[in-house]
Amino acid sequence: MHELPITESILEIALRHAHAAGATRIRNIYLVIGQLSTVVDESVQFYWGLVAEGTIAEDAQLQFRRIPAEIECQQCKHRYPPLADDLGCPSCGSATVRVVAGEEFFVEAIDVDSDDVTEEIGHAGAEA
């Protein structure tokens, strides 16, 4: 249900970085989304068509990179994915554990076109 404001936020970030780089078109938007982030890819994709229409990002492809959730046992350092009914360490049984991956939620990069004559692949001039 909350993917609309999230999609708007993705668009705002992408457009800001694209404009700062003088881009005329956004081709791809690379999103990194941890498994524990409560975001549904299909829903973001659906809203994208609505919010990006009429912008230089309207034809952009959303590229989702999902990061699986991972828990690290603080006793035996075993790393494992969370199980549905018990989050404790399956190796030593400890409950002293820490979530170490799966909460990521950011725009990693965008691919853009510019009308400029200079051609520089991998140029990193628009870091905010």
Next chain:
Amino acid sequence: MSERIPVVEKIMSANDRLAQENRARLDANEVFALNLMASPGAGKTSLIEHTIRGLSTQLRLGVIDGDVATSIDADRATAAGARAVQINTGGECHLDAVMLQGALDEMDLQQIDLLIVENVGNLICPASFKLGVHKSVLIASVPEGDDKPYKYPGMYRGVDALVINKIDLLPYVPFDMDYFKRGVEILNPGLVTFPLSCRTEEGLDEWLKWVTEMTKYHRQQASSSDAIPQKEDSAGEAKSS
């Protein structure tokens, strides 16, 4: 012609910036703010009523109620003796920093010490949207079942305190407190927890004491220093970016 621009920007950054503005505004007025989150029916409004009644002789309270529709909750808070503002989200399943900003405009912050924000009843979406409050509190309740930490890890991970309401029902429903607390401890080690019953008022004093102490502590901090250290106030945020 074509290039890849590294961005690495948190998707919630716009909301987070606004949440910081809300925080600065609360601090400037020396208001301590709580964000109460829970599933529908866990007892958010009942706990707010008890908090108003229990603390209104010591603290001036304001309540901001988020709901999809109706002003029933704000009316209950007003009846209990607080200043209340209702936010109808019109279908949105959570409050965000923009909505809170609008509600703060309607609240006379000079006239209150403690602001309680009642989020929309939902264990998923509110965890993703920071508001700018000082502490987030999750209200679990016994009839919901003991598996909720495992099913909603994002919510349990991000809060600063946990209320377990309706403990008077423990003899009547299958709720394994050890299993529940094990999940909580894994997701949020050392989380301060208040088992209580709004109906029998068992355990309520500890909760009221915590809220009072937090409010007074914050006021001391606010009056002794202009710069309050920012603490993340909500759950599920990317920490790696």
